[in-house]
Amino acid sequence: MLLHIPGVLSAEQIRRMRESLDAAPWVDGRETVGAQGARVKRNQQLPDASPLRRQLGETVLAALAAQPLFHAATLPLRILPPRFNRYADGGQYGFHVDGAVMALPDGAGQLRSDVSCTLFLGEPDEYEGGELIVSDTYGEHEVKLPAGDLIVYPSSSLHRVAPVTRGMRVASFFWVQSLVRDDSRRRLLFELDTSIQALTRTGADHAAVLQLTGVYHNLLRQWSAT
Numbered sequence: 743m744l745l746h747i748p749g750v751l752s753a754e755q756i757r758r759m760r761e762s763l764d765a766a767p768w769v770d771g772r773e774t775v776g777a778q779g780a781r782v783k784r785n786q787q788l789p790d791a792s793p794l795r796r797q798l799g800e801t802v803l804a805a806l807a808a809q810p811l812f813h814a815a816t817l818p819l820r821i822l823p824p825r826f827n828r829y830a831d832g833g834q835y836g837f838h839v840d841g842a843v844m845a846l847p848d849g850a851g852q853l854r855s856d857v858s859c860t861l862f863l864g865e866p867d868e869y870e871g872g873e874l875i876v877s878d879t880y881g882e883h884e885v886k887l888p889a890g891d892l893i894v895y896p897s898s899s900l901h902r903v904a905p906v907t908r909g910m911r912v913a914s915f916f917w918v919q920s921l922v923r924d925d926s927r928r929r930l931l932f933e934l935d936t937s938i939q940a941l942t943r944t945g946a947d948h949a950a951v952l953q954l955t956g957v958y959h960n961l962l963r964q965w966s967a968t
């Protein structure tokens with residue numbers, strides 16, 4: 743499931759982030775990718791060890807914590823600390839699949855990537871190209887969102903970032919290990935959750951909503967991996 747979550751960061755948060763990102767040292771994005779990805783990855787990233795990456799990553803995580811939609815859609819068990827990238831001068835990232843298992847920082851074990859996330863940190867008119875193109879069984883989906891908006895998509899899907907032919911595309915990206923590994927099950931839970939919320943808002947029969955809520959939790963109990 744591809745899901746667009748608008749307004750994760752405010753205009754003021756974006757402005758401050760961009761100010762510090764513009765002044766930061768960047769490195770070749772191939773530093774954090776395996777051999778397959780390195781062949782097609784042409785961008786820059788904040789170094790993994792950079793204190794700014796940690797600080798801005800914490801701002802992103804705090805913003806996500808305030809987004810019920812993000813939680814309902816991804817059912818996060820753990821999140822890799824957000825990274826930051828930028829593409830300019832024809833920079834792109836060709837079709838690839840994200841690595842399945844990633845190391846968490848400070849020897850904190852590993853994360854299985856179930857959900858991939860891109861948080862756009864610039865407005866679409868700041869650059870030409872730079873669409874995130876996600877390929878799934880329904881075809882190819884092009885995503886280019888306003889600053890502060892997030893797209894989440896299954897890590898199992900082939901995806902690429904189209905060449906940036908004018909200006910610069912700046913984003914934060916990260917991965918989530920979900921309580922529910924399977925994308926179609928996560929989607930069912932999300933749809934069930936969404937309709938329970940709507941029924942609650944519209945004052946539907948309490949006993950029926952309670953029963954549906956029980957179904958949601960019992961499915962989650964059956965499908966969650968821990």
Ligand SMILES: O=C(O)CCC(=O)C(=O)O
Nearest residue numbers: 827840860874903913915
């Ligand atoms: O820049 C993006 O939107 C996605 C980056 C990406 O696919 C990756 O780093 O694996």
Ligand SMILES: [Fe+2]
Nearest residue numbers: 838839840901
């Ligand atoms: Fe990727």
